[in-house]
Amino acid sequence: MTIPFNIGVLQLSMEPVHETLAMAKACEDAGFDAFWIAEAYPWWRKHSFEARSSTAVLAVIAAQTRRIQLGWGIISPYTRHPVQIAMEARVMQDLAGDRFLLGLGASKIFMKEIGEGEGEKVGPATVMRESIEVVKGVLKGDAFHYEGKVFAASVPPLKPDAHTPRGIPPIYVAGTGPVLQKMSGSVGDGLLTASITTPAFVRYSKKNLDEGARKAGKDPAKLVLGSVIVGSIGRDSTKGKEGAREQAAMYLANKVQNIKGSADVLLECAGLSFEELRPIADAMEKGGRKAAAKAVTDDILRKVCAIAGTPDECIARIEEYRAAGCTHIMLEIWGDDRTGQAKLFGEAVLPHFKK
Numbered sequence: 001m002t003i004p005f006n007i008g009v010l011q012l013s014m015e016p017v018h019e020t021l022a023m024a025k026a027c028e029d030a031g032f033d034a035f036w037i038a039e040a041y042p043w044w045r046k047h048s049f050e051a052r053s054s055t056a057v058l059a060v061i062a063a064q065t066r067r068i069q070l071g072w073g074i075i076s077p078y079t080r081h082p083v084q085i086a087m088e089a090r091v092m093q094d095l096a097g098d099r100f101l102l103g104l105g106a107s108k109i110f111m112k113e114i115g116e117g118e119g120e121k122v123g124p125a126t127v128m129r130e131s132i133e134v135v136k137g138v139l140k141g142d143a144f145h146y147e148g149k150v151f152a153a154s155v156p157p158l159k160p161d162a163h164t165p166r167g168i169p170p171i172y173v174a175g176t177g178p179v180l181q182k183m184s185g186s187v188g189d190g191l192l193t194a195s196i197t198t199p200a201f202v203r204y205s206k207k208n209l210d211e212g213a214r215k216a217g218k219d220p221a222k223l224v225l226g227s228v229i230v231g232s233i234g235r236d237s238t239k240g241k242e243g244a245r246e247q248a249a250m251y252l253a254n255k256v257q258n259i260k261g262s263a264d265v266l267l268e269c270a271g272l273s274f275e276e277l278r279p280i281a282d283a284m285e286k287g288g289r290k291a292a293a294k295a296v297t298d299d300i301l302r303k304v305c306a307i308a309g310t311p312d313e314c315i316a317r318i319e320e321y322r323a324a325g326c327t328h329i330m331l332e333i334w335g336d337d338r339t340g341q342a343k344l345f346g347e348a349v350l351p352h353f354k355k
Contacts, residue, residue, distance in 0.1 A: 030346025105174025185212025190224025243335015
């Protein structure tokens with residue numbers, strides 16, 4: 001059985017909780033399949049945002065939604081011990097049950113912000129593998145003792161009368177490079193790719209995901225390939241692309257400044273060079289996201305392959321991603337009236353994919 005095609009929304013945890021909750025409810029009402037929270041980091045303070053705990057925010061959302069799947073997309077084991085991750089996952093299982101999706105990633109930007117992982121002999125792949133092993137071991141409920149290169153854990157078994165969920169939610173690995181992407185296929189339930197993912201990068205990622213799965217004796221058709229894609233929508237094409245232009249500016253500037261090496265293949269698949277992006281990064285530093293958006297030319301926005309414009313343009317772009325092998329769209333909606341945009345997606349785009 002293959003994975004069903006899933007269209008969801010992803011939002012960074014850098015806005016007031018009541019606003020994020022309102023967006024999650026709007027996405028549920030619109031008929032989106034999932035709502036993901038990506039953990040923001042203090043770098044965003046430079047641009048008038050504040051980082052908030054994604055696990056705490058998603059718990060609030062879980063208590064006030066009923067149908068929509070809810071995902072951590074992603075949290076980092078560099079900021080939380082995997083035993084703590086398992087404890088927070090139990091909260092989500094209490095509140096959301098099988099709607100909960102657990103996404104883990106090294107988050108190189110966060111590593112840089114907090115001074116973790118730099119110059120260490122143990123690489124991110126080992127950290128991720130051990131984290132997943134510990135999280136699964138704790139959530140399974142049996143007596144668990146673990147001694148790894150990075151993490152250790154010793155947890156007694158759950159008593160039969162303990163009032164708690166038992167079981168392991170789907171665990172997805174975020175990865176941009178081939179090592180983590182292949183590992184997502186071998187030890188996880190799928191792969192999550194970063195913002196500025198294009199159909200070409202989906203194809204590149206799927207090869208790595210499938211290779212990792214086959215080496216582990218797993219069926220690649222049963223694994224998720226989720227991709228974060230910037231987007232916005234409107235009845236008018238130009239107006240409908242404004243939000244995507246601004247969001248693309250923020251991410252492209254971010255990648256120039258923070259994760260140059262990790263973003264190489266991502267940008268190559270988009271046909272973008274760091275020389276093209278430097279004016280965007282400079283504009284972001286000097287004038288903020290609105291100035292950076294003006295530096296995103298029509299050609300750069302085309303290369304980013306945003307899901308943006310009119311409903312028909314958004315449908316065509318989503319079909320491109322599906323044809324490339326993406327199973328889970330993680331749409332990052334930006335621009336004016338985002339709850340209104342979610343409603344328009346629900347009225348004019350999502351029905352096409354529910355047939």
